[in-house]
Each structure stands twice: as structure tokens, then as C-alpha cells.
Amino acid sequence: MYRIILIIIGVGFLMVSCEDMFDNRVDTDLLPEQAFVNYERMRDFGYGVYTFVPKGYDRIDGSLLAAATDEAEHNDVSSDIQLFNLGAWNEYNNPDNQWDELYMGIRKANLFLENTIDYKHTLARDTFSSSSKDTYVRNVRDIGFMRGEIRFLRAYFYFELAKRYGGVPLVTNVLNGDGGKEIERASFEDIVNFIAAECDAVKDSVQTEWSVEGNPASGIDNETGRVTKGTVLGLKGRALLYFASPQHNPSNDMQRWVDAAQAAYDVINLNHYSLTNDYQSLFTAPNSFRSREIIFARRYNQQNFMESDNYPIGTPGGMGRTNPSHNLVDAYERLSGWDESNPYENRDPRLSMTVVVNNSTWNNRTIQLWNGGIDGTGQRASKTGYYLKKFLSPNLDLVQNNSVVYSWILMRYAEVLLNYAEALNEAYGPGTDLNGNGLTALQALNAVRSRPGVMLPLISSSNLTEFRQKVWHERRVELAFEEHRFWDLRRWKIANETLGAPLTGVKIERNGGDGFDYNVVNVENRSFSDKMYLYPIPQVEVNKSSGTIVQNPGWGL
Numbered sequence: 060m061y062r063i064i065l066i067i068i069g070v071g072f073l074m075v076s077c078e079d080m081f082d083n084r085v086d087t088d089l090l091p092e093q094a095f096v097n098y099e100r101m102r103d104f105g106y107g108v109y110t111f112v113p114k115g116y117d118r119i120d121g122s123l124l125a126a127a128t129d130e131a132e133h134n135d136v137s138s139d140i141q142l143f144n145l146g147a148w149n150e151y152n153n154p155d156n157q158w159d160e161l162y163m164g165i166r167k168a169n170l171f172l173e174n175t176i177d178y179k180h181t182l183a184r185d186t187f188s189s190s191s192k193d194t195y196v197r198n199v200r201d202i203g204f205m206r207g208e209i210r211f212l213r214a215y216f217y218f219e220l221a222k223r224y225g226g227v228p229l230v231t232n233v234l235n236g237d238g239g240k241e242i243e244r245a246s247f248e249d250i251v252n253f254i255a256a257e258c259d260a261v262k263d264s265v266q267t268e269w270s271v272e273g274n275p276a277s278g279i280d281n282e283t284g285r286v287t288k289g290t291v292l293g294l295k296g297r298a299l300l301y302f303a304s305p306q307h308n309p310s311n312d313m314q315r316w317v318d319a320a321q322a323a324y325d326v327i328n329l330n331h332y333s334l335t336n337d338y339q340s341l342f343t344a345p346n347s348f349r350s351r352e353i354i355f356a357r358r359y360n361q362q363n364f365m366e367s368d369n370y371p372i373g374t375p376g377g378m379g380r381t382n383p384s385h386n387l388v389d390a391y392e393r394l395s396g397w398d399e400s401n402p403y404e405n406r407d408p409r410l411s412m413t414v415v416v417n418n419s420t421w422n423n424r425t426i427q428l429w430n431g432g433i434d435g436t437g438q439r440a441s442k443t444g445y446y447l448k449k450f451l452s453p454n455l456d457l458v459q460n461n462s463v464v465y466s467w468i469l470m471r472y473a474e475v476l477l478n479y480a481e482a483l484n485e486a487y488g489p490g491t492d493l494n495g496n497g498l499t500a501l502q503a504l505n506a507v508r509s510r511p512g513v514m515l516p517l518i519s520s521s522n523l524t525e526f527r528q529k530v531w532h533e534r535r536v537e538l539a540f541e542e543h544r545f546w547d548l549r550r551w552k553i554a555n556e557t558l559g560a561p562l563t564g565v566k567i568e569r570n571g572g573d574g575f576d577y578n579v580v581n582v583e584n585r586s587f588s589d590k591m592y593l594y595p596i597p598q599v600e601v602n603k604s605s606g607t608i609v610q611n612p613g614w615g616l
Contacts, residue, residue: 095174098182098198104171105205108212111164112357113219115467115542116365116450119154122381125540127154128548129386129557132442132564132582134379144562146586150595150614157223158597161216162230168213169233171206178202207264208286211294214257218298221250222546223594225611229253243607251302255322258295262288267331289326290355293470296322300478303485304550306592316486320493323479326354327498332472336511339412342450347466354472359465366455366463371415371446373433374422376457381540382443383414385563385579390535392515402577408513413539415446417567417575422454429567429575442582443564449540473507473537480504481530489526504530507537549592559587590614 094104116123120139125131127143139154141147148154175181182198213231220227229245245253267288299322301307303315326332335341335352348356370377388403391410398404403416415421417428417435428435428444435441452463483493484500492499501518504526508515520526534547548554561581568576590613601610 091170091174094170095178095181098202101171101175101178101181101202102205104167105202105209108164108167108171108209111160111167111216112212112469113157113160115357115469116359116465121364121368123540124155124542124545126381127558128544129384129560129562130539130544131384131387131447132382132562134382134439134442138380144583144585146588146591150598150601150610153594153597155223155594156597157219158600161220164216165213165230166233168209168216169231171209172213173233175202175206178206204265204285207261207291210257210261211265211286211291214254215294217250218254218294221247221298222301224596225593226250228608240604241607244609247307248302251298251307254298255295258291258298262291265291267329286355289329289331290470292322292326292329293354293475296326296475296478297470300482301546301550303482305552306550311485313486316482317493319482320479320486323475323482324493324496324498326472326475327479327503328496332475334472334476334506334510338409338510338512339448341471342468343452344464344466347468348464352472353466353468353470354475355468355470357467357469359467361462361464363455363457363460363462365465366451367457369447369451370422370455370457371426371428371434371441372437372439373424373427374457379434379439379441379446381447382441382564383445383447383539384443384582385445385565386560387535387539388414388416388445389563390532394516400574407515407536409536409539411448413447413449413536415448417444417565417577421448429569431569432567435567441564443562444567444577445564447540468541474543476503476507477530477534477537481527481534484523484526484530488523489520500526500530504533507533552592554587554592555589558591559585561585588613 094100118124119127122133122135122138122140123131124140126133126138126140133140142152142154179199182195182202217227217229226244226246226248227250228239228242229249230239230242265286265288269285269287296319299315299319303312303319305311308315332354333351335346335350337346340346341350341352347353348358367376368378368380370379372379388410391407394405394407396405403410403419410416411419415426417426417432419426426446427433428441428446430436434446435444450465455461455463479498480489480500480503483491483503487493487500489501489504490499501520505517509517518526518529520529531547531551534543538544548557562583562585563579564582566578566580568578570576590611593611595614596608596610598610598615601608601615
């Protein structure tokens, strides 16, 4: 059975129209006495809370967050993403300031939770005949599930805040007017403890799976786009991993690593997810929301902005904006038979599934990234000698304005395996399992490497420090462009030497015949300082708190 675990935003071909599904922020603006009077309005308000989950593809001026890391460059020098790279962002101008949006989502979640405490009685008043009994039972069950989902979303919003700003004010009730000014920032530890406790509280009150294509799960027919038990457990594991990492665990408390490993294993132990056999198609529809690897995703409506933004410029309609770096390309392993004269052959197969390289065939033509080639010359040509392939549907006719459905993957099984491998290695080393469960860090890492279609040589290591580097490497290539690198470099406390180093690319020249010369060049000198490990609190929030909210170190000076 296919499984769709996603956030639907305006998709009209589902069981209800886009106005009735998750594109319902207008409904979250209703007064409580208007919004919580019957099942439909409760449901729609709950769906509306999902819309506050941060976007992935187009949150920052049409740029991927990868362009603020050593993964990529954005070819538009005026893009807001460049503020990160130049060190020109601050408490007044942050390209990824999510403070207001996430706290709005938290407020909506609190409204829902406070006003649906007596939902069974409200729904009973909404039932007028004995023939409605089945509807009542179904609606009670559904709102019960949704209360668990909304508690999860509130915890998810707090994680998104905490990974950006560190400790933040913890608000679990509806504040009115000027309420909340007196609330100080909770610590990062307090926020993580809250998230973990909320996940524990709701993990058994949400669905394990929502059904699709007429195959019901637990009596619920054809519901999609909602939080599942795997989503809940996955967030707990991710939050605990961040809490165990050097940024937030300078004393290297081993118990934190053990707790993070156990939380990741709880997802694995569901036996509910598996790695896809086709890495490249995982990131395009329909696999990006139907694959058994997907745990949580945000689905976009049908359009073509990712292809028009990122197809090579030699493809009609392509603007080639996200340019993968040579820093990233160089990280993909060289396999037996590799030859520097053909540098992209005999490499980790994920390279050709993630990055468009010179002289490769894609979209039914040869990509010409060399100097003088149709993809390598001109104002909008790639600055790095590479174009993005991951997430893009192939052979989309932009001239005819063909379109596809997108899904931004927020959580998938490969990440869980890598979270487990990292945490367990830090706790016990690569070769020891957790509480006799039979799965070592080494085995979890190799499971990701050995998926069909990738099938890389298995890692063999008994050294904790050496294996740590292998986990970091695997996260870099497996999760490229999925918004993990930006945060991983910070939580590992290695952002200074990576995000502050020059971004590199290649200059490509024909050397006669069919050969090419590849020369590594600096594309951009970048800036990073210690204060950038955390975002600045928006200065307007600091000001209006009258001293209750203290700015993060280094900002606001």
C-alpha cells in the first residue's frame, strides 16, 4: 500500500477542494466562538495550523538555504541569501527570520487546543439524529487525532525556533493583548525537554499511517497530509540529537547521546519505513510523497518554479539559479577506475542524481558547461560549473508551461538511520549496538550506503573519531540540499572553517577533440563569525520586551 505522509497545500484533486484542505489560514483567523462550533470548522482550523510549517523551496527570496552553505552559490548577486554569505545580516535584516511566523503558528495551536478540550460535547450538539451516530463517532475520533497532531506541530514550531535562536519564550496558552512581555527566554534545554515530553505524550494518540487510494487504516478512509507516530518519534530523535551535539553539549554528556540514539531507534523499531530503491526519483512526484522512505513532507501545488529557476540556461526557460559548489562535488567518493581526465565518472552514484555536470546528458541533450558552451557562457551561466538536478522533474517543457506537483521532504528514513549512527557512535563507538537491539552504528550507516541504485563499498571502522568523520561525510552527500548542512555545521561547531572558507567551482575549457580541462577556482570569499552560530533575536522583539528578552551574544552591539 502506498503511504502519503505530507502537508497538502492547495491540491484540488484530493477528497476535498483546496479551500477545504490545508490552505485554510483564513479559518484560523475566526473568533473562537465562530471556529469551534462544529466538526468542519474545528477540522479546518486544525488544517490551517499546518500552513505555518516553514517552507523549503521558496522561503528565502526563491533560494534554497543550501546557497548559504558550502553546498551551493546562487547566481543572482542581489538575492537575499547572499546576506548570509557576506556576513551582512543582523537583528534588523535576517533573510530567514521565522520568529513572527512560528509564534503565530504556536498561537493558533494554543487556540485550537484550548478551545477543543470539550470537543466531544461540542460535536454531540452538532449531531441531530440517531442516524448521525456513525458520523459522530468518526468525527470524535478524528478531532482526537487532530489534537495530538496540533500538540506535535506546536512542538515542531518550537524546534524550528530553537535551532535558529537557541532558547526562546515558551508559551503554552493563548496570550491576549500585550500579554507575554514578561515571559523570559527558556533555555535550549528547557525547549528540548518540552519537545520530548510533548512527543511522548502524543505518540500513541496519532495515527501510525493515514490511508490512501481506498485502502483504509484503522477505519479512517483516505485521509492524507497529517502527522503520524513516525513523525512524532522522528522529531523527538532530531531534537535530542541537536541537544547532544557540541553546540549545546560542550561537556559532552554521554547520556544525551544515548537518549538521542534510543529516540532514533524508536522510529527504526516501528518497522514502518524503508529506503527507496531509486534515490533520484525520491525527490520528485509522486515518490516525494508516496515513498515508504518519507516520514514527513510539505506538498506544494502544481507548478514549475523549481525547474524554471534551476534548469541549465541552455534549456529553454531555465535560469540556472542554484549552482552546486565544487566543495560539495569533491566530497562524492571516487570509486575504482576513477580517472582525473573524466572526473565525474566512477563516482558515488548520488553525484549524478544530485548535480548536473559538464558533458552529461540530461533533458535529452548534452550539457555544455565549458567556456563557450550554451550552458557555460552568458550572464546567467553557472558560477560554479555545475547545475542542480535534485528535486527537479526531468524533461519538463517550460515553453509550454508544463507543471508538476512538488513535495518538500521534512523528514525521511535515511536521516533517522544517520541520526542513530551518529548518536550511537558518540555514545559507544561504531561497533556496539544499543541495549542488545542488534543494530550498530556501522550497520545503520552502511544501510544508507548500500541501498539499491547506490551500492557503495561498505564502511569498516572500529574507531569512534574516524567513524564520526564518515557519518559527517555521509550526511553531507546523502542529505545534500535538504537543509541539514546549514544546521549540522552549527551543531557540530565547525561552521567557522567551512562557512568562512571560500566557495569553489570549476572553469572548464576544451582541450581539443572531446577532452576538457577542469581548473578549480574560488567563486566567492565568504564570512562567518562566532555570533552566527545562533540567529539574532529580532530587535523589535527585544525592544518591546523592555529587557525581558536578552539578545543573543554578539548581536545588537
